[in-house]
Amino acid sequence: AQKVTQAQTEISVVEKEDVTLDCVYETRDTTYYLFWYKQPPSGELVFLIRRNSFDEQNEISGRYSWNFQKSTSSFNFTITASQVVDSAVYFCALSEAENTGFQKLVFGTGTRLLVSP
């Protein structure tokens, strides 16, 4: 069975601090996809990144970076120089690679990030 664990329930930082959100996953599949979504107070889930299991390259997008380590089944997310607008709940998710191409997302329980001025 697939499972995603986000052990950090809530993190509070002061603006401009760096913060890392942890994600650990379990799957028996050899091919799978990992995601991060942001859920601001408005409620909608906003896609941040998708990574397939064969691509362990770390990725950087502006202030965001992701560290995928297959050896430890982790896909951690770092925000550099955090801003108040980064305050949201962040979800890590896992999807098996189906022949249909559809994503059956299994979400973690989320990490609430509070960035204060």
Added chain:
Amino acid sequence: EAGVAQSPRYKIIEKRQSVAFWCNPISGHATLYWYQQILGQGPKLLIQFQNNGVVDDSQLPKDRFSAERLKGVDSTLKIQPAKLEDSAVYLCASSTRQNTIEKLFFGSGTQLSVL
């Protein structure tokens, strides 16, 4: 581009009552999903449609939940009768493919409180 529209935004009902949620996906998106997000948890897939057909409803509690997408566009999710444990946010998502990769777009959800 208009996003995924959901209504109502909030709904409060008493247990054993019925309730319905509506979702209008992004124009042209053939795939539509309903997710249930209980407070403090991540979203859980309830049902997936491809056009007007059901692809996966394995996690839908069919004794009380039903969903339809008759014309392959809008969708409704119904709960009848509601239980206290149905209190949650119900999220709708639609998807498109970009270079064969499916990309999901979520609505803001309907927050249901069952008293």
